[in-house]
Amino acid sequence: MIGDISFVIEGFSVSSNASSLSHKASIQDVSRRVSLFTYKQYHNAPAHSNLNQTQPFSLILPGANTVTAARQGTVIEPVTNRPPSYQIIDSGMILMKNCISLRDQVEIVNTCHKLGVGPGGFMQPGYQSGSKLKLHRMCFGRNWDPETKYREPYNVDGSTPPPVPQEFISLVQSLIQDAQARLNSPDEIPSMNPDVCLVNFYTSTGQLGLHQDRSESSYSIKRGLPVVSISIGDSAEFLYGHTRDEDKLNTVVLESGDVFIFGGKSRLVFHGVKTIFPNSAPRALLQESMLRPGRLSLNFRQF
Numbered sequence: 370m371i372g373d374i375s376f377v378i379e380g381f382s383v384s385s386n387a388s389s390l391s392h393k394a395s396i397q398d399v400s401r402r403v404s405l406f407t408y409k410q411y412h413n414a415p416a417h418s419n420l421n422q423t424q425p426f427s428l429i430l431p432g433a434n435t436v437t438a439a440r441q442g443t444v445i446e447p448v449t450n451r452p453p454s455y456q457i458i459d460s461g462m463i464l465m466k467n468c469i470s471l472r473d474q475v476e477i478v479n480t481c482h483k484l485g486v487g488p489g490g491f492m493q494p495g496y497q498s499g500s501k502l503k504l505h506r507m508c509f510g511r512n513w514d515p516e517t518k519y520r521e522p523y524n525v526d527g528s529t530p531p532p533v534p535q536e537f538i539s540l541v542q543s544l545i546q547d548a549q550a551r552l553n554s555p556d557e558i559p560s561m562n563p564d565v566c567l568v569n570f571y572t573s574t575g576q577l578g579l580h581q582d583r584s585e586s587s588y589s590i591k592r593g594l595p596v597v598s599i600s601i602g603d604s605a606e607f608l609y610g611h612t613r614d615e616d617k618l619n620t621v622v623l624e625s626g627d628v629f630i631f632g633g634k635s636r637l638v639f640h641g642v643k644t645i646f647p648n649s650a651p652r653a654l655l656q657e658s659m660l661r662p663g664r665l666s667l668n669f670r671q672f
């Protein structure tokens with residue numbers, strides 16, 4: 370997870386796209402089943418949780434019908450006409466553009482909405498000083514807090530984070546295999562079992578300061594087990610670089626359906642989100658999912 374956070378002065382963004390996934394047809398059914406199951410099982414917060422209850426945060430617009438056209442069998446236009454494409458950025462770092470289908474993006478929004486609207490769902494993480502991150506966040510697998518990192522098992526409301534949904538695990542493992550097939554050597558990005566995930570939602574003013582993800586176990590970090598980041602909704606200007614030196618940071622735009630992976634020698638790359646581009650989400654995604662304006666990112670790792 371995130372290590373020390375400093376505010377970004379310069380902005381950059383990363384975009385990635387990968388190809389159609391073989392599990393694509395099954396993710397809908399699995400996600401519907403698993404998300405309903407996990408919602409019931411894990412969103413019963415302990416009795417003391419109301420002491421720290423936070424305001425529910427809905428990923429989808431108020432009044433939206435979550436039974437989408439996708440689920441009713443309506444034909445959905447692709448997000449773009451572009452095929453998936455791959456950019457090897459550095460050893461262990463790849464941008465996979467346009468690799469999550471619209472249908473999968475809608476299902477991901479629906480699952481995150483269901484898991485994120487109740488106890489243990491989206492909240493604005495902050496510090497004891499009162500300052501807050503410029504995003505809403507929900508954790509899967511283990512709670513992660515800006516100050517305690519993974520040490521505190523419970524969410525701020527006392528609930529336990531749900532496990533990473535099985536269909537997300539399958540998706541991430543497919544993406545890693547897809548990435549490995551494109552690299553100069555598949556070993557550049559090791560395989561992993563994604564058991565933790567930070568789900569971030571940024572409004573148009575959202576940002577995430579430059580940081581390294583280094584709160585995972587030394588086993589995970591030493592082996593360079595990758596961070597797999599999926600972008601949905603509005604595009605983002607993403608910064609990355611091997612030092613904190615602003616002049617040496619690179620920038621890439623992450624668009625809806627892109628995946629950015631960094632592992633191996635790039636596992637500890639500095640990165641952050643400088644800017645969200647308002648109204649840049651694919652219209653078909655908004656129509657089908659009713660995602661509120663902003664950007665959703667899912668950031669998977671193995672603890």
Ligand SMILES: O=C(O)CCC(=O)C(=O)O
Pocket residue numbers: 370371567569577582598607640641642666668
């Ligand atoms: O939202 C993103 O694209 C990056 C998120 C991230 O770096 C993190 O949660 O550690």
Ligand SMILES: [Fe+2]
Pocket residue numbers: 370371580581582640
């Ligand atoms: Fe990060």
